[in-house]
Amino acid sequence: MNSLDFSIVAQAWPYLWSGLLFSLALTAAAFVIGMILGTLFALVQHFEVPVAGRLVRAYIALIRSIPLILVLFWFFFLVPIVLGHLSGNGRPVPIGATWTAFITFGLFEAAYYSEIIRVGLRAVNRGQFEACQALALSTFHTYRCVILPQVLRVASPIILSQTIILFQDTSLVYVLSLTDLLGAASKLAQLNGRLVEMYLVVALVYLGVSSAASQCVASLRKRYAMAGAHR
Amino acid sequence: MFQETAVNVTSRSSAIVAVENLVKRFGQFTALNDINLTVAAGEKIVLCGPSGSGKSTLIRCINHIEKHDGGRIVVTGVELTDRMTDINSVRREVGMVFQSFNLFPHLSIVENCMLAPMKVRGLSREEAHERAMGVLRQVRIHDQAGKYPGQLSGGQQQRVAIARALCMQPKIMLFDEPTSALDPEMVKEVLDTMIGLARGGMTMICVTHEMGFAREVADRVVFMDRGTIVEEADPETFFRAARTERAKGFLQQIIH
Numbered sequence: 270m271n272s273l274d275f276s277i278v279a280q281a282w283p284y285l286w287s288g289l290l291f292s293l294a295l296t297a298a299a300f301v302i303g304m305i306l307g308t309l310f311a312l313v314q315h316f317e318v319p320v321a322g323r324l325v326r327a328y329i330a331l332i333r334s335i336p337l338i339l340v341l342f343w344f345f346f347l348v349p350i351v352l353g354h355l356s357g358n359g360r361p362v363p364i365g366a367t368w369t370a371f372i373t374f375g376l377f378e379a380a381y382y383s384e385i386i387r388v389g390l391r392a393v394n395r396g397q398f399e400a401c402q403a404l405a406l407s408t409f410h411t412y413r414c415v416i417l418p419q420v421l422r423v424a425s426p427i428i429l430s431q432t433i434i435l436f437q438d439t440s441l442v443y444v445l446s447l448t449d450l451l452g453a454a455s456k457l458a459q460l461n462g463r464l465v466e467m468y469l470v471v472a473l474v475y476l477g478v479s480s481a482a483s484q485c486v487a488s489l490r491k492r493y494a495m496a497g498a499h500r
Numbered sequence: 501m502f503q504e505t506a507v508n509v510t511s512r513s514s515a516i517v518a519v520e521n522l523v524k525r526f527g528q529f530t531a532l533n534d535i536n537l538t539v540a541a542g543e544k545i546v547l548c549g550p551s552g553s554g555k556s557t558l559i560r561c562i563n564h565i566e567k568h569d570g571g572r573i574v575v576t577g578v579e580l581t582d583r584m585t586d587i588n589s590v591r592r593e594v595g596m597v598f599q600s601f602n603l604f605p606h607l608s609i610v611e612n613c614m615l616a617p618m619k620v621r622g623l624s625r626e627e628a629h630e631r632a633m634g635v636l637r638q639v640r641i642h643d644q645a646g647k648y649p650g651q652l653s654g655g656q657q658q659r660v661a662i663a664r665a666l667c668m669q670p671k672i673m674l675f676d677e678p679t680s681a682l683d684p685e686m687v688k689e690v691l692d693t694m695i696g697l698a699r700g701g702m703t704m705i706c707v708t709h710e711m712g713f714a715r716e717v718a719d720r721v722v723f724m725d726r727g728t729i730v731e732e733a734d735p736e737t738f739f740r741a742a743r744t745e746r747a748k749g750f751l752q753q754i755i756h
Binding site: 399402 | 563564565588591592594595596598600602603604605606615616619620664665668
């Protein structure tokens with residue numbers, strides 16, 4: 270077996286870097302879309318909105334029971350056909366791999382974030398709601414200023430954990446021929462035959478990013494454990 | 501049952517709270533049965549009675565945290581119905597202090613006091629801050645304004661809760677067992693704050709077993725048992741010569 274040659278990594282770095290940036294951008298976009306939609310979904314369920322509540326519950330149950338890779342396929346192949354039918358001329362309207370990835374990841378993560386926030390909403394003490402009522406705060410201000418900030422604080426470690434998983438899952442975009450960090454490494458590895466070095470380095474980058482985020486989770490946990498120690 | 505014909509407020513004009521034939525049920529259980537209570541502006545009422553007698557439920561009906569099932573509640577001239585505008589116009593004038601403080605843990609002390617005046621009364625941040633600091637000074641806790649609820653003792657937290665309610669400049673204050681969750685050495689600071697408030701002329705309805713407080717500030721003691729008002733008297737008469745056996749039995753128990 271040849272000895273390891275990491276000089277190849279230095280040459281490959283710009284390409285790997287662009288892959289990493291794509292992974293991070295996808296993570297960030299899916300996080301933002303997922304959190305906004307997830308919060309809405311959680312509130313719809315929390316308020317037991319008649320029809321919407323059931324639809325959201327069904328959506329979450331569906332999304333959570335199928336693999337992400339399948340959702341990506343669906344989106345990539347089915348949505349253009351559906352759009353084609355809707356537009357009337359019957360021809361598929363391609364939405365492109367990048368858009369597919371951003372939308373799919375956002376919608377997929379929304380289901381998971383929604384569950385986290387829904388549980389968080391249930392964990393808020395009833396007294397908090399009563400205090401808001403007694404102060405005549407509107408429902409909007411109650412949730413915007415009092416309830417949701419507390420939910421996000423309590424749930425932030427779990428939300429961050431879920432986001433770390435999301436970051437790792439972005440590697441699945443290879444099925445759409447998009448080049449994320451892992452995709453970049455694997456293409457280069459096949460070109461130059463340095464599989465071991467490339468995969469080792471990529472693993473280290475994933476490890477670095479994920480453990481940095483885990484450190485954040487740990488310190489958040491500690492902070493809120495202390496803040497929650499009253500009474 | 502609501503009486504559709506009783507549109508006119510029949511209570512005395514000086515009454516700031518008028519409760520007529522109030523009924524509240526929790527499923528099969530009748531928590532309040534035919535309660536009649538009139539509170540004049542500036543009056544201090546102490547509600548007492550054994551646990552489960554309905555006294556907390558009664559004051560929670562007055563600001564519609566519990567929805568009543570029958571009878572009428574008129575607060576500052578507004579009858580409480582299902583309409584949110586009525587409910588909120590009553591709640592704006594009625595401050596409430598809870599047994600478990602219910603401060604907002606993610607907001608600092610001064611922010612706890614600023615939130616509702618800004619969002620409900622429409623005060624600017626500066627105005628709300630100025631008002632909050634004034635009231636916090638009044639309850640002698642302004643030096644803790646930047647801290648968070650979790651960093652304060654129970655007694656301090658309860659004084660902040662009183663301040664938070666006062667920042668809305670309510671006409672009536674409701675107290676739901678404000679000292680029951682406190683360590684004994686912290687009860688006094690909260691009671692002193694409440695006594696100060698009473699001396700300032702605030703209309704107060706207090707659910708409490710602090711009989712010393714009742715003697716000192718109450719105009720009337722209302723004794724409840726099993727969802728009804730059993731006896732009403734001025735504190736001296738009530739403590740010295742309660743008329744009903746139930747009240748006598750209750751007094752004997754809390755003295756021991």
